[in-house]
Amino acid sequence: MNRTGLLNKLWEFQNKFGYISENAIAQIAQKLNVSKIEIEGVVSFYHFFHRRPTGKYIIYLNNSIISEFKGFQQIKAAFEKETGCTFGCYDENPLFSLFETSCIGLSDQEPAALINFFPFTNLTAEKVKTIIQQLKNGNSLRFISSNPTSKIQYLPPEDKTIFYRKYEMGITLKKLKNHTPDEILNLISAANLEGRGGAFFPTAKKWKSSKDSVSTKKYIICNADEGEPGTFKDKSLLNNLSGLVIEGMIIAAYISGATTGFIYLRAEYLHLLEKIENTLREFQVNNLLGNDILGIPKFNFNIQIQIGAGAYVCGEESALIESLEGKRGEARIKKYFPTEYGYLGYSTIVNNVETFAMAARIIELGTHFISTIGTKESKGTKVLSICGDVAKPGIYEIEWGMTMKEILHLCQATSPHFIQISGPSGICINETEFDRKICKEDLICGGSIMVFNNFRSITKILENYTAFFKEESCGVCTPCRAGNQILHEKIKKIKKGICTIEDLAEIKEWGKIIKLTSRCGLGQFSANTLVMALDKFEGYFNQKIIKTNENLNVEFDMEAAVYNYDSLIKDTQPPNP
Known part of the structure; x- marks a missing residue:
């Protein structure tokens, strides 16, 4: 048994028995020649693996x-x-x-x-x-079960729609036959494609790094571990246009020389597995995957699917690679880029679902077409998932440069007040910012917009966020592990009405510490919204603080303090006649 197959083996036990027993761990440890503790460490890291029996x-x-x-x-x-x-x-x-x-x-x-x-x-x-x-x-x-298809609520005019236009399998890949890898890479570069997962790293630069690598093996990984709360645009692309995503991966393989690809699919999207597997089979039947793809000599590339097991941090590329290798999904120290030292130590390209889909459309439609859409710095369109206090939640493909006011009108938002951009690790905006534009020059967005009206409790929103980050911290970095716990306690003080101005100052200070010292981007930006909200909704928080610092570190709960006494007295009293 190979260590890279560990997650699949654990899923076998989980699905067959409803949990992963001591005996199962011992068997796996023996086959891998590692300690039981190491296997237990992997099992305990992922939410969907259980150590105790569960129901059917x-x-x-x-x-x-x-x-x-x-x-x-x-x-x-x-x-x-x-x-x-x-x-x-x-x-x-x-x-x-x-x-x-x-x-x-x-x-x-x-x-x-x-x-x-x-x-x-x-x-x-x-x-x-x-x-x-x-x-x-x-x-x-x-x-x-339900049909989980997200409704596509808005598309640009037909001459500006990029993603959700008609898709024909293989039409993009056929263009590879008439272009060298360098020529295809130049097209990606000319279109200024940047990663659509949130980091916005130049895609051509990443792919060129792998192409130029002397690594004896190369890999392509599609990051389909879309775990940011409020985000579901990658799910929609996989559900509606999985072939387009796969073609983007094949293009990356053509440029870099990779021979193996992975789609790291979050367990929450298991209901999409059969559809993606069927698409992969179609590609193989049509000589779009396998050996000598489209008759191009030595162009060999295959894709397999790896199911995640429930860990938000695996959305970070190096943590995802660790998970693929059968380890705890903990982010690596940033000594190397994955294109230098990635999966199993080989050059690896990791991009998210939307990035690969966009790459395929660039080759299909041409850079001139893409350049006529969007803004100077943000070319093309962006897929957004919009939810919350809106009449029309769902998927929106917008042209870069659209204002928040226009978006809120399209989704029929009701009394919008607190808007969350790019999920809890992104940024929040208030009503004074609705004229801002979604684009690189102004308000960059990874793909999620959550709308909250003025009847929603901002404290409750932030409490939910901090609880999420506290739970999802992988625990490697003390500032992230302990800092988010402290921030959660501070939010609880705001909620209970015992927060002081010093508490708000400490929230900002902890936010800085977490951002500067956490290993991965997910940790670094975990306090982003909370710190930002203190300034953008200053009036709200001014009403929440009290003016004294005396006796506020510990809240005295009278009901809890006398509970045992009251119960004892009640038990000693004779029943009422």
Whole structure:
């Protein structure tokens, strides 16, 4: 057994037995010739691997902020009532186990849950009752689950639409036959394509680095671990245009000389697996994958799918590579770029779903077409996932340069007040900034916009964010691990009305520490929104602070303090006649 197959082996045990036992860990450790502790470390890192027996149906209910505002608590109570189980507890129920999880890519259809990774959306208490009864009756999950397709709410005029135009398999790849790898790379460079996962690193520069590498093996990885709460645009591209994404990977392989590719698909998107596998088979049948692709001598490239196991940090490229290698998904120290030292020590290109799709369209449509769309620094279009307090949540392909005011009008936002750009690790904006433009020159956006109206509690939003980062920190960096815990406690003080101006100052100070000293970008930007909100919503927080520092470090809970005494007195009293 190869270490790189560890995640798949763990999934085998998890799916077959409902958990990963001591015996399973011992077997794997022996085959890999590593300690049991090392295997346990990998198992414990991922949310979807369990060390204790679970029921036949494992239910994961999304607890992100959109879900909270759409009825999370009522749905949670309904699941507990109908199953007789408690969330987070390993009950001895042979049928059901209940767990909360962070964003599952269904923020436009909340409240939502996964049952054995089949999606169930727009849940109500009545729906939950029906679902649980159907499962008790032995109905198949495949037939009772929801269709999780996100609605495409807006496209630019036809002459400016790039992503969601008609797709014909192989039309882009056929152009490779008449161009050298250098010529194709120059087209990507001329279009100024930058990574669409949030870092916006120049794609041509990354691909050239791998092309020029003397590495004896090269790899292409599509990062489909879209874990940022409120984001689901990559899911839509994989669902509607998986072939386009695959063609982008093949183009990257043609340029760099890579022979093997991976699609690292988050477990929350398992419902897309069959569709992607079918697309890969079509490509192989049509000689678009395999050996001598399209008759081009020695152009050999194959793609396999790796299922993640639930870890937000694996969205960071080096953490993703560690996970692919069968390790804990912890970010590497930034000594080398992946194109220098990546998967198994070889040159590796890692890009996200949208980047590969855009690369394919650039080759298909030409750089002149792309250059006529967008702004000076941001060419083409951007795919956005929009959710929250809007009448039309879903997918929007916009031309770079569109203002927030125009976007809010398109999605029919109701009383927009607090807008979250690029997920919790991104930035927030207030009502004075609605004339800002989505583009590199002004308001850069990785792909998610969450809209909150003026009836929503900003404290609750930020509490949800900090709880998310506290839970998702991989724990390697002390500032991220401890800092987010401290920030969460500060938010709780704001919520309880015992926050001082010194607390707000400490939040900003901890935000700086986390940003400067965390190893990966996910940690570095975890406090971004919280720190930014203190300034952009200063009036709100001024109303939350109190003017004294005395006796505020510890909150005294009178009810908890006298609970045992009251219970004892109650038990000693004779019953009422």
